[in-house]
Amino acid sequence: MNTTTATAPASPIAADWRDFYALTKPGVMKLVVFTGLAGMLAAPAQLHPVLAFTAILCIALAHGAAATLNQWYESDIDALMKRTANRPLPAGRMDRETALHFGVGLGVFSVLLMGLATNWLAAAILATAILFYVLVYTVWLKRRTPQNIVIGGAAGAFPPLIGWAAATGDVAALPLLLFALIFLWTPPHFWALSLFVNADYARAGVPMMTVVAGPRATRRRIMLYSLAMAAVAVAPWALGLTGALYGLTAIVLSAVFLALAAGVLANRSDRPAHMKPEKRLFLFSILYLFALFGAVALDAWLPGMLAA
Amino acid sequence: MTPEEEDIYRRKQKSRALAMAIGLGVLVVLFYLITIAKIGVAG
Known part of the structure; x- marks a missing residue:
């Protein structure tokens, strides 16, 4: 991603796959995937198992994209906090451009795959969730108001809605x-x-x-x-x-x-x-x-x- | 870069390429299964 040249560049930055995985905040992902799956299972319609798996995969990938773009934007404040200082960007194990490309690519891919495998309403809600987390919470609210997580919390609330919409095509x-x-x-x-x-x-x-x-x-x-x-x-x-x-x-x-x-x-x-x-x-x-x-x-x- | 640093760099590059190859392989299988499922649902 950041290099494909035959000789190693002067920069020592070469992120390993574990760094990309860490960018997706896999710990939080479990709850996101679980609530999305519950929304899907509670729906009165049943998806084909392969399509259901794909919908859940899309929710996980979209979460990974939003988490990556959040860390791309916040690497300066992550470096100042003990809890986040060892993340790939503040720790210097990855350059910001690579993280940006990874986040945008993952986000676009997850929305397109959701639309093609299930329906475009689910894909639209998925895109809204990513954009809400990145633009409304991370860029707009987090550094400006103590209500940041109140309004930003909506971003994490989308998965059951997406799971339901993927199964039924409505809300x-x-x-x-x-x-x-x-x-x-x-x-x-x-x-x-x-x-x-x-x-x-x-x-x-x-x-x-x-x-x-x-x-x-x-x-x-x-x-x-x-x-x-x-x-x-x-x-x-x-x-x-x-x-x-x-x-x-x-x-x-x-x-x-x-x-x-x-x-x-x-x-x-x-x-x-x-x-x-x-x-x-x-x-x-x-x-x-x-x-x-x-x-x-x-x-x-x-x-x-x-x-x- | 010292030879040791270059060695680490190469190893990380290789692990990423391998992860990418596995990811692409999984996607090929997934797209095949999605196509079969969609055709089945439509039929």
């Missing part, structure tokens, strides 16, 4: 509620993390809520968003869009989420060493989303499997 109330669920889950999830890595964000000059408004105001907002998120989590069952399995899972896990958020609200410490409630909420929030989306998919499939 309905259930995938929209799943979109709203991830959208409202993102602030408590990220603010819990930013409370205990606050020094990193402050050093990089990123206006996270914890840096601008302080821990106390952030903890209050975590509680408020958790309440709204719990209401949306239960809504698919209350509206009769899912069965009792999902309803029970949503009620029990949302109650635990709210209890942990209350623990965060009660904590008064500013020191990361004393932020056990925040760490607990952060870790549980990941399990919460996995379990809820697993329940959505199981709820749609279980009656058919039991009847067979």
Whole structure:
């Protein structure tokens, strides 16, 4: 990519395939792929297995493209934070141009493949998700406002909508509620993390809520968003869009989420060493989303499997 | 570049080329399967 010449150039930069893989943020990708798959499985229409696999692959590739372009744009602030300083660009293992080409290429390819393999509505939502994450979140909001992850969270909320659209060719109330669920889950999830890595964000000059408004105001907002998120989590069952399995899972896990958020609200410490409630909420929030989306998919499939 | 650095550079270049070749091979198989699936769905 950055060189195809017969002799090695003067620049020592030669990224290995592992660096390209690292650019795609594979850790976060698991959740993106899982929520996309759950949206697809919850849909009333079934895709051919090869096309379903391709749709999920496209969601994964699009996530990789957005993550790569995010790191291409943010390599300066990534270099200032302990958590991100060892990424391929700030660590100097790859040049920026290579990352840009990789990100744009992967993004265009994922959208075209989605359109050709499934339908163009799913491809259009996929393109919107990439552009939203890169242009609205990374370029526009992240360095300007503490509401960055509130609005930017929408980018991560698209996968269930894309999975559903790939299977059915349209958008309905259930995938929209799943979109709203991830959208409202993102602030408590990220603010819990930013409370205990606050020094990193402050050093990089990123206006996270914890840096601008302080821990106390952030903890209050975590509680408020958790309440709204719990209401949306239960809504698919209350509206009769899912069965009792999902309803029970949503009620029990949302109650635990709210209890942990209350623990965060009660904590008064500013020191990361004393932020056990925040760490607990952060870790549980990941399990919460996995379990809820697993329940959505199981709820749609279980009656058919039991009847067979 | 020292001979050691050039050696590392070459090894990384080779691993990338291999990863690219595997990726392209997987895509050929995937496009074949998508075509079969699409023809099957249309039929």
